[in-house]
Amino acid sequence: MHVDEKFFELLESINAAPDQTSILERMRGVAADNGYNHFIISGLPPRGVGVEPFVLAAHWPDSWYSRYFERDYTQFDPVARNCFRTILPFYWSEAQYDRSDDLMAQRVMDEAGDCGLKAGFCVPIHTQDGMQGCVSFGGDTRDLDPNSRNAIHLVATYAFARLRSLRRPARLTMPKLTGREVEVLKWMSHGKSSEDIANVLGLSHRTVEFHYNNASRKLGTMNRTHAVAEALRYNLIPL
Template identity: 40%
Template sequence: MDLFSFVECAKRTQSIKALFDLLVSCASEEGFSEVAYGALTFAEALRLPEYLPPAITVNFPPEWCDRYFERKYRVIDPVVRRTPMVSAPFLWDELAKQYQLQPGEQRVLDEAREAGLKHGMSVPLFGPLGRVSVVSFASPFDDVDPQDRMSHLSALAWQFHHAFAEIAQPKECGRDRVAALSEREKDCLRWVAEGKSSWEIGKILNVSENTVNFHMKNASRKLGAANRMHAVVKAIRLNLI
């Protein structure tokens, strides 16, 4: 399922569980059937009785979830600890290369892999007032390539996050009002939705890479988006592209 189809299905979804099931289904098509979504900063935790706290929605192996919460791994989980410090999706396997992980942090990653959570990746999701959430994807297979799927999974994560907010807190999430987008800004957004880089978009539109970045920056500002993928998601939901 492509991003546009996901958005249309998400728009018709009225329950958080159905929305999460949709995300799991789409991620599974990419080889990443293990998914978790949770808020890392919040005034009041939004929790559902059918899911383990503090995650809002999770379908990781039950045995791993039990072990994780019983041993309070959330306190030393490098994914939880590092997510607020990065601005882009990241691979769990790369954490040890980028940071000097403590023994406890490395143990969480090693045990997660043993539990069947292989080739994990996480997408930081930033909201107003410093709110931070995260969607994590993992695969039970050894031969998947998370780097190759990162762009699409990141887009799905942002869309899920946006749709979740509309269902969970409808009073705070009325229809967005944005300044009109230029045709060039819409063109750039459409190509970003197709997974194209700024350099590739520049070649397609016969403009410089800097010009593409300029249009994307303006579009993100008008849409009140945290990054270009968030901008694409909001533009699609508003039927602007």
């Protein structure tokens, strides 16, 4: 998967999708293009709370879907637990747990494999309003090149955001950002941290965060990756 004009058309189609079915269709294509057969898009509940009401969309094997919820595997799932520890996408095999001692975690992974989910790739989601979630792809073992990993990260962020926004009123007008907000997002698009941007613009770290938070709120985005992508989509910053 490459970041080109067609890729941004995909993001636009997800962002404008009228319903869950439309997003499922597009995400099936994304999964297949990257060698995966299945995926799930879900919020992650606090410990002790069932996960099923948090699921936004799923294309999971029926046998695994029902077993996972009936046995409340979320609290034991090492992939789900790892989403609370990192903001970066990861292969399921990178979710650390003690294979000799954490028998329930091993059971979850073994049974997932028995249901056709032998390996996978997961994108953690951390929203500005404090919600934790993930977009997780499963199937056979795959090696993704860095460009594909980054592209999947962005697509997953858009899909999660759109599914949540379908439950909220739509934004009707193009957001109006201040010059400083645009500058901050422009430097973020170049991979600069808030501290880097503060040094470049001669501002305090706190002021940079203030402008970013305002821009993100106006754009209706969940995190920096999402904010930069929306700014690019609206042509507020150069590609």
